[in-house]
Amino acid sequence: MPQCSTRTRLARQSLLKDILLPHCSISLHQAGLSETLTQAAKDYLKSAPRSWIARGQLGDIAAQLQASFPEGTLPLQKDILEIATLYGDMSRHQALRVRLEKITTDSCRKFHVDCVDLRLLRAYVGPGVQWTTDNGSTIQEASTGTIVLLKGKHFPQWDHAEKVLHRSPPLSHRPAKERIRLLLTVDEANACGEAPFGIAA
Known part of the structure; x- marks a missing residue:
């Protein structure tokens, strides 16, 4: 029997609530992807644009998903909306920016902190975000499907939190068939993007 989406969202919210602690x-x-969601993500990659962006409240985003996504991707649409709802619950933002990007290059190679308050990332295809707490001496990488919340430097009292730098995982050194990612990013609607600093890749 499929899990109730509300129950799933609340369970995820409970697991991610540490992000609201001052030091975190x-x-x-680490949420696995179902076979239907994985297939929908692969189907999306076959015909969808390199980058898709929607802004607005959840109802606006749902309408834009339905209008612009190809057939066969309903599981992906539903998951994106559930993840956006989760982000709204955690951040208290009413208006969101949701981006879905096909990545095939070594984009965003420098470890950095984003110019946002709170950002959510989830890779549907390919590796997840890489991060470091020691200027790159140790690099960790999220697995495919993992939901990641990251504080940006606009988060209240961010200066008191542990400094975590992150980047997109380099793809060029991986086998050819693995040089692709499908990445979901959720921010508040007026997020300004990245503010790179830290160390070079």
């Missing part, structure tokens, strides 16, 4: 800068929930 990253919170992860």
Whole structure:
């Protein structure tokens, strides 16, 4: 029997709530992807644009998903909306920016902190975000499907939190068939993007 989406969202929220603690800068929930969601993500990659962006409240985002996503991707649409709802619950933002990107290059190679308050990331295809707490001496990588919340430097009292730098995982050194990612990013609607600093890749 499929899990209730509300129950799933509340369970995830409970697991990710550490991000709201003053010292915490990253919170992860290792959520596996179902076969239907994995297939929908692969189907999306076959015909969808390299980058898709929606802004607005959840109802606006749901309408934009339905209008612009190809057939056969309903599980992906539903998951994106559930993840956006989770982000709204955690951040208290009413208006969101939701991005779905096909990545095939070594984008965002420098470890950095984002110019946002709170960012959610989930890779549907390929590796998840990489992060470091010691300027790159140790690099950790989220697995495919893991839901990651990261504080940006606009989060209240961010200066008191542990400094976590992150980047997109380099793809060029991986086998050819693995040089692709499908990445979901959720921010508040007026997020300004990245503010790279830290160390070079």
